[in-house]
Every structure is written in C-alpha cells, then in structure tokens.
Amino acid sequence: MEQFDVIIIGAGAAGLFCAAQAGQRGRRVLLLDNGKKPGRKILMSGGGRCNFTNLYTEPAAYLSHNPHFCKSALARYTQWDFIDLVNRHGIAWHEKTLGQLFCDESAQQIVDLLLAECEKGKVTLRLRSEVLNVARDDSGYTLQLNGSTVQAEKLVIASGGLSMPGLGATPFGYKSRNSLA
Ligand SMILES: Cc1cc2nc3c(=O)[nH]c(=O)nc-3n(C[C@H](O)[C@H](O)[C@H](O)COP(=O)(O)OP(=O)(O)OC[C@H]3O[C@@H](n4cnc5c(N)ncnc54)[C@H](O)[C@@H]3O)c2cc1C
Numbered sequence: 001m002e003q004f005d006v007i008i009i010g011a012g013a014a015g016l017f018c019a020a021q022a023g024q025r026g027r028r029v030l031l032l033d034n035g036k037k038p039g040r041k042i043l044m045s046g047g048g049r050c051n052f053t054n055l056y057t058e059p060a061a062y063l064s065h066n067p068h069f070c071k072s073a074l075a076r077y078t079q080w081d082f083i084d085l086v087n088r089h090g091i092a093w094h095e096k097t098l099g100q101l102f103c104d105e106s107a108q109q110i111v112d113l114l115l116a117e118c119e120k121g122k123v124t125l126r127l128r129s130e131v132l133n134v135a136r137d138d139s140g141y142t143l144q145l146n147g148s149t150v151q152a153e154k155l156v157i158a159s160g161g162l163s164m165p166g167l168g169a170t171p172f173g174y175k176s177r178n179s180l181a
Helices: 013-024 042-046 069-078 079-088 108-120 172-179
Strands: 001-007 029-032 051-054 093-095 100-103 125-126 131-137 141-144 149-157
Touching: 001 141, 013 029, 013 108, 042 051, 042 108, 051 079, 079 108, 149 172
Parallel strands: 001 029, 001 149, 029 125
Antiparallel strands: 051 100, 093 100, 131 141, 141 149
C-alpha cells in the first residue's frame, strides 16, 4: 500500500493550491482527481481569462457562517501574495472594473502556474482516480481507489461544489462531511 503524508481529493483551484503549499513544506502529497485534466473549472473562469483575484479583497467582502475564518485566512495569505506569485510566473494581467484582475492571455496560465508550484513541491498528481471508499482509523485514512489502495495521516477534501457537473462535479464533499467527521 502506498503511503503519503497528505492525500487531497480534487485537483481544482483549492486542491492544486493546497497540494503545492503542503508539498513545498516537505509533505509527501498525493493529489487525486476523477477527471482527465486538472483545473477544468479554472479554464472556464472569467470567460477563459480567469478573474484570479481582486485588489479590494477583504474579510468583509465574504458571506460566511464563520466570519473569523476569512479574517484568519486572509491574514495569512492576501491578494498581494497571489499577485506576487502571478508576477513571478511572468503572467501578464490587467484590471477590469472594481479591482477585478484577469490574465491578458488565458486562464490556462493560472492552471500552469498551479501545476508548476505542485511540481516544485514534488506532488504526485493522479488523474482519472475514483475514490471508492475512505476508511478512518488511529493512523489516518485509507482510500480504496480504482486499482490501488493509498494511505495518509491527513486527508483534504477539495472536491468542489456542484456547479458544472459536466466538468466532474460530484456531491462527494457534502456526503463525506457527515461520514468522516
Ligand atoms: C463559468 C464559471 C466562471 C467562473 N469564473 C470565475 C472567475 O473568473 N474567478 C473566480 O475566482 N471564480 C470563478 N468561478 C468560480 C470558480 O471557478 C470556482 O469557485 C473554483 O474553480 C472552485 O474550485 P474548487 O477547487 O473548490 O472546485 P472545483 O474546481 O470544482 O474542483 C473540484 C475537483 O474535484 C474533482 N472531484 C469531484 N468529485 C470527485 C471525486 N469523488 N473523486 C475525485 N475527484 C473529484 C472534480 O473533477 C474537480 O476537478 C467561475 C465558475 C464558473 C462555473
């Protein structure tokens, strides 16, 4: 059975970013997705140019049951950190209305940025991976995939919401919330 420190389910914006961060902090990361390509929703975002952040991002702009979460998250990583990352990858961008920032060329550049950051963190990306079962015990999580079994101390579910089912969206995250809590 293959062993990792962290397994992340879902290679969308959240899963790719999380995997890159964990990998670059020295964790052995397995990133799983049921689709053929990572970041498919990103490719559609912003009309194909990805509105990747907003100059005026602040906790008050978010609706949440837990407003403190946005405060703590944005205290640790801001829009300026992401703009800096985009600049380091040489991606040209422009501001539209109300502080919205878009790639000049294509949303593919943001997917490529996230994949390059994952590569820097030595993340193992496994596409077309269906999670058939998740079992939890004292040592962590054991996942039965189509064709293999993998184990990790930590599990991150970043399988996204239900918009655009044609792009691989599933209710996996909503269901797991109850069964794995
Ligand atoms: C048309 C459109 C335009 C948008 N434009 C913008 C924009 O310009 N700027 C912006 O910030 N946001 C935009 N959004 C919203 C943004 O795209 C999403 O909020 C974001 O992509 C969500 O990322 P995520 O990682 O949470 O989920 P997702 O991108 O949905 O990723 C989840 C991944 O998990 C995989 N998955 C699901 N279930 C399983 C399973 N059981 N096993 C394995 N893998 C699984 C899916 O295949 C998918 O790849 C737009 C959305 C749409 C639909």
